[in-house]
Amino acid sequence: MYNFEFEKPSSIADAVAALGGDEAQALGGGQTLIPTLKQRLASPTTLVSLSNIPEMQGICTGDDGALCIGGSTTHGAVASGAGAYLGLAALAGHIGDPAVRNRGTIGGSLANNDPSACYPAAALASGATLVTNTREIAADDYFLGMFETALEEGEIVTEVRFPIPEVSHYEKFVQPASRFALVGVMVAKFADGVRVAITGASEEGVFRWAEAEAALSANFSSDALDGLTLDADNMIGDLHGSKEYRAHLCGVIAKRAVAKAA
Amino acid sequence: MAQVTMIVNGKAASGTVEGRTLLSSFLRETLDLTGTHVGCDTSQCGACVVHVDGVAVKSCTMLAAEADGADVATIEGQAAPDGTLNTIQQAFQDHHGLQCGFCTPGMVMTTAALLKDNPKPSEQEIRVHLEGNICRCTGYHNIIKAIYAASGQDVAALGAD
Amino acid sequence: MPKDGEIKSGIGASSKRREDVRFLTGNGNYTDDINIRGQAYVFFLRSDIAHGTLNSVDTSAAAAMPGVVQIFTGADFEAVGGIPCGWLVTDKHGEPMQEPKHPVLAHGKVRHVGEPIAAVVADSLEQARDAAEAIEVDSSELPAVINMKDAFKEGATKVHDDLTSNLCYDWGFVEENKGAVDEAFKNAHHVTTLELVNNRLVANPMEPRVAIGDYARSDEQHTLYTTSQNPHVIRLLMGAFVLGIPEHKLRVISPDVGGGFGTKIFHYQEEAFCTFAAKACNRPVKWTSSRSEAFMSDAHGRDHVTTIQLALDKDNNFTALRTDTLANMGAYLSTFASSVPTWLHGTLMAGNYKTPLIYVNVKAMFTNTVPVDAYRGAGRPEATYQIERVIDMAARELGADPVALRRQNYVTEFPYATPVAVEYDTGDYHATMDKLEEIGDFTGFEARRKESEAKGKWRGLGINNYIEACGIAPSNLVGQLGARAGLYDAATVRVNATGSISVMVGAHSHGQGHETAFPQVVADMIGIDESQIDIVHGDTSKIPFGMGTYGSRSLAVCGSAMVRATEKIIAKAKKIAAHLLEASDTDIELKDGMFSVAGTDKSVAWGDVTLAAYVPHNYPLEEIEPGLEETAFYDPSNFTYPAGAYACEVEVDPDTGKVTIERFSAADDFGNVINPMIVSGQVHGGIAQGVGQALLEGCSYDEESGQLLTGSYMDYAMPRADDLPFYSVDHSCQTPCTHNPLGVKGCGEAGAIGSPPSVVNAVIDALHSGGKEVAHIDMPLTPDRVWNAINNA
Structure with a gap:
């Protein structure tokens, strides 16, 4: 690692101020950032830890009934504390491994937007709102492609608000080495329709599968997806799976997600 | 600094x-x-x-x-001050849950965390909980047995020799 | 024979491992745990291109960076030797293999991603790394040759300009048999042909390699601490061939080592560098590999591309077998690289079968990849995989039962001289297959297949046999075959005055449990408690000599040396006892730690005899010397031949191609067993690595750029706990080795050799049960590959 200054502010305001410095970078749980720093692929002059900001911690229910999760809440805390949204709690409980879940945070994961990460599928399928230090961003406007988001320089995800679906499920088919999603499908059924978000598969990062949403909104059963296919052209092709394989898996895993939705 | x-x-x-x-x-x-x-x-x-x-x-x-x-x-800090192994450590020795010993400290610490949250894990729960701990020597067979034994459950129930 | 657990101590007891206590409490002493006062750290600047000319390496800016002690480049090592290869293979025309120089640091050219170009020694590792980034390397990238078939083509880019081609050797075995083999194929009733890949693997012991060089000007003594399976071999190779340091001025210490699996046998550049630099910088120099570095600097394993053919007569008897293999050497010859696809592979091509005619051709190729060398099994898994896949394929083509086809062709009379130059001393292949059918519950398989079908899954059963050769010897034979070393081992048994014993052994334990199992043997021979005996290993200044631990040789070779030395101890102790008991030493019996005079009630205890040896007041000084310490070197007269039968049951998810192992059974014949618990553990670990090879692991390069695609655990799939089942292992079938004193055969590699074919055979069987006529899928059988095979069937 290149060396850097370490700061650990205790309020969002102080964190934002610290991030205003030259080449400053936010540190969530560090489960992706620290391995990146070890490879010397990033060289911040200051790392601003978001782990000691009480207003970014914890889970509560908002006035509109949404589940509000502080940006620095760990995956482990979501797994055990998001009982109001079982599909989300289960998703969080299968990210990485237990030790990673004790450090990694929802805000960090969403800010990084790894194309194989789980949380982006949850946020997108839930129609979540990402609250930052300056504004609120709808999930549909937030994910801009692999590792790209609508966040501005120095902007941090302080909270994520998840509308709670009637039923939901996240089904993950893992890449055997990294255990990230080779294909992960989140299905969420709301009163006004079904949302389906897929991670791991596309070269453009997490995406919604409109045809599947329409079919499932009309008939929420896995049979409704019969015959639906995704174009392989936009899929990731690598040594773990061809484009065609990933396109195929999207259908299979989506059906399984629907079948298990509760 | x-x-x-x-x-x-x-x-x-x-x-x-x-x-x-x-x-x-x-x-x-x-x-x-x-x-x-x-x-x-x-x-x-x-x-x-x-x-x-x-x-x-x-x-x-x-x-x-x-x-x-x-x-x-x-x-x-896991063994008693006089060197007596704790329950998990003793189970790893009793069931030959280690070979080269390099992954072992992490295995023991991960097991301690597991048993705190889930005092009687099933075989499958143990396997899943070890997702972030790689062992190249044991093929995990005896590690699973050791953890099961450390939880106070009867290893014979696993049906593994 | 007694059941596991019935014997409480000595040979046959599942004694708990004494070494566990230090590992379980964080008190192990691994090389990276060692820090020497004043040590500096080295960071290696490694090539990021697969092939290129080094025009210049400018270290001037880097040398001025904070903390930098000294920077070395290839030019600094021009005067020292290259990293040697320990086995000279002679090709089918009688010519020696092509042997390129393997420099400590690249000079003039780089030939694989990860090859060290420069080494920065600095006060801290981060300072060394900072300075390494300031080194200006001017290189011209050249086309990389990655694929062996491309490397073999006329006009291919040459990895080494000074060699005639990329062909290291073209080996034929047994060359005189080739004509007869070809003739047998012409006359065959049926011929099965299979093209397959034995996938490239990375050994991945959990402890990355570490080396620390130290030098004492006071007595010109070099010390190297290194993560090695064989410190004496490192001392020999590095001292004699690379740095020119005589043995008495070079001490090599390998303390606790966190797994080896072959890749810690070899002498590496980093060891030579740290030893050299410690003197040059007049400071201890430490190198700790990161995992990422390990992927591009540890020797890889396997990587064969093979066409195998099996000829059968009308009664399904095997009449001939021939195989053509391209074997990847990587960019340079690692220590035992040349021997793996030849002597460790060709001599095993008879398998468990009495095929009368066999011909093996191996073309070893240089490519712009990391050197390839022995990995758990080394050549024998490659042989077993071919044989057992082609037999399964033949059974399917002929509509024969795969178990019956194997049984019909078993070698049943021993000793058996194979057509590939080795003689199996003992074995009982029907017995292990009988045991396998029992523990694998073959009769229940059809019911389980139906259960899977009901869940929408396809179940398959795959079986295979294997045979391996352990304890490669005798030295005069291996010398004729090209080995540049002897393959004996040594032990010193030092009995202390009060009767406790230190045994200094040449074998090195890095997970195998020697510290527990070896004392069981000595305790049994003398009749004292195991706790009175300690094993000392891993330090050239403490042990007499040793060729180390690999090839499942430790007990069969070094253990035999220990037995011989203990026999000498007992013989001398009997003389002392005879003197004390005023009897003839021929009348003295030793039992349960007591020497007694046959037919009388006169006896003297072990401790009284050992005390007499060191306090020789009442002692036959005119006949024997005081003291009680003996050394033996043991050179086996033959290999040992463990063998067994393995079965795997899988479920395939036809929608995703994912394979899950539902059941794995292994029936092994290891001859006599010293510690059944440890033996089972060795088999478990081997199976996990074999299943890993079959389903998960594959080291992959981009064939255009030569970049390593699997450079970390993000892309190289290591088997984890939820990838694997419990294994049912049995080693009750025992045909003891006839030519070593313990009757033992070796168990370390069996699991890794015996498991891949049964996994692949099971998947193919599952696909057929799903109606998919798939003949073969190359390992690893990832979901993507299996799904593609299903789709294209």
Whole structure:
């Protein structure tokens, strides 16, 4: 690692101020950032830890009934504390491994937007709102492609608000080495329709599968997806799976997600 | 450079660290607690697992500065002061749950965290919980048995010789 | 024979491992745990291109960076030797293999991603790394040759300009048999042909390699601490061939080593560098590999591309077998690289079968990849995989039962001289297959297949046999075959005055449990408690000599040396006892630690005899010397031949192609067993690595750029706990080795050799049960590959 200054502010305001410095970078749980720093692929002059900001911690229910999760809440805390949204709690409980879940945070994961990460599928399928230090961003406007988001320089995800679906499920088919999603499908059924978000598969990062949403909104059963296919052209092709394989898996895993939705 | 202070295995410990100093380096190099091992650089193998404020973390993926003020437990603090192995350690020896020993500290610390949350895990729960701990020697067979035994359950029920 | 657990101590007891206590409490002493006062750290600047000319390496800016002690480049090592290869293979025309120089640091050219170009020694590792980034390397990238078939083509880019081609050797075995083999194929009733890949693997012991060089000007003594399976071999190779340091001025210490699996046998550049630099910098120099570095600097394993053919007569008897293999050497010859696809592979091509005619051709190729060398099994898994896949394929083509086809062709009479130059001393292949059918519950398989079908899954059963050769010897034979070393081992048994014993052994334990199992043997021979005996290993200054631990040789070779030395101890102790008991030494019996005079009630205890040896007041000084310490070197007269039968049951998810192992059974014949618990553990671990090879692991390069695609655990799939089942292992079938004193055969590699074919055979069987006529899928059988095979069937 290149060396850097370490700061650990205790309020969002102080964190934002610290991030205003030259080449400053936010540190969530560090489960992706620290391995990146070890490879010397990033060289911040200051790392601003978001782990000691009480207003970014914890889970509560908002006035509109949404589940509000502080940006620095760990995956482990979501797994055990998001009982109001079982599909989300289960998703969080299968990210990485237990030790990673004790450090990694929802805000960090969403800010990084790894194309194989789980949380982006949850946020997108839930129609979540990402609250930052300056504004609120709808999930549909937030994910801009692999590792790209609508966040501005120095902007941090302080909270994520998840509308709670009637039923939901996240089904993950893992890449055997990294255990990230080779294909992960989140299905969420709301009163006004079904949302389906897929991670791991596309070269453009997490995406919604409109045809599947329409079919499932009309008939929420896995049979409704019969015959639906995704174009392989936009899929990731690598040594773990061809484009065609990933396109195929999207259908299979989506059906399984629907079948298990509760 | 900054001064960090933490409780490690029940005793106060402090040292000077750079921003980039990892908790694993602080433990191994500053405190000479070399039982915590580093087997990869992508936060996957789990040889470096320690407990920070009661939960298992990968010490190679946490800055020492982040642990300032924390209560840290490592493999060196697991046995009784007279050297008597704790239940988990003894089960690993009884069931030959280790060979080269390199992944073992992480396995023991991960097991301790598992049994705290889930005192009677099933075989499958144990296997899933070990997702972040890689062992190249044992094929996991005897590790699973050891953890099951450490939980006080009858290993015979596993149907594994 | 007694059941596991019935014997409480000595040979046959599942004694708990004493070494566990230090590992379980964080008190192990691994090389990276060692820090020497004043040590500096080295960071290697490694090539990021697969092939290129080094025009210049400018270290001037880097040398001025904070903390830098000294920077070395290839030019600094021009005067020292290259990293040697320990086995000279002679090709089918009688010519020696092509042997390129393997420099400590690249000079003039780089030939694989990860090859060290420069080494920065600095006060801290981060300072060394900072300075390494300031080194200006001017290189011209050249086309990389990655694929072996491309490397073999006329006009291919040459990895080494000074060699005639990329062909290291073209080996034929047994060359005189080739004509007869070809004739047998012409006359065959049926011929099965299979093209397959034995996938490239990375050994991945959990402890990355570490080396620390130290030098004492006071007595010109070099010390190297290194993560090695064989410290004496490192001392020999590095001292004699690379740095020119005589043995008495070079001490090599390998303390606790966190797994080896072959890749820690070899002498590596980093070891030579740290030893050299410690003197040059007048400071201890430490190198700790990161995992990422390990992927591009540890020797890889396997990587064969093979066409195998099996000829059968009308009664399904095997009449001939021939195989053509391209074997990847990587960019340079690692220590035992040349022997793996030849002597460790060709001599095993008979398998468990009495095929009368066999011909093996191996073309070893240089490519712009990391050197390839022995990995758990080394050549024998490659042989077993081919044989057992082609037999399964033949059974399917002929509509024969795969078990019956194997049984019909078993070698049943021993000793058996194979057509590939080795003689199996003992074995009982029907017995292990009988045992396998029992523990694998073959009769229940059809019911389980139906259960899977009901869940929408396809179940398959795959079986295979294997045979391996352990304890490669005798030295005069291996010398004729090209080995540049002897393959004996040594032990010193030092009995202390009060009767406790230190045994200094040449074998090295890095997970195998020697510290527990070896004392069981000595305790049994003398009749004292195991706790009175300690094993000392891993330090050239403490042990007499040793060729180390690999090839499942430790007990069969070094253990035999220990037995011979203990026999000498007992013989001498009997003389002392005879003197004390005023009897003839021929009348003295030793039992349960007591020497007694046959037919009388006169006896003297072990401890009284050992005390007499060191306090020789009442002692036959005119006949024997005081003291009680003996050394033996043991050179086996033959290999040992463990063998067994393995079965795997899988479920395939036809929608995703994912394979899950539902059941794995292994029936092994290891001859006599010293510690059944440890033996089972060795088999478990081997199976996990074999299943890993079959389903998960594959080291992959981009064939255009030569970049390593699997450079970390993010892309190289290590088997984890939820990838694997419990294994049912049995080693009750025992045909003891006839030519070593313990009757033992070796168990370390069996699991890794025996498991891949049964996994692949099971998947193919599952696909057929799903109606998919798939003949073969190359390992690893990832979901993507299996799904593609299903789709294209």
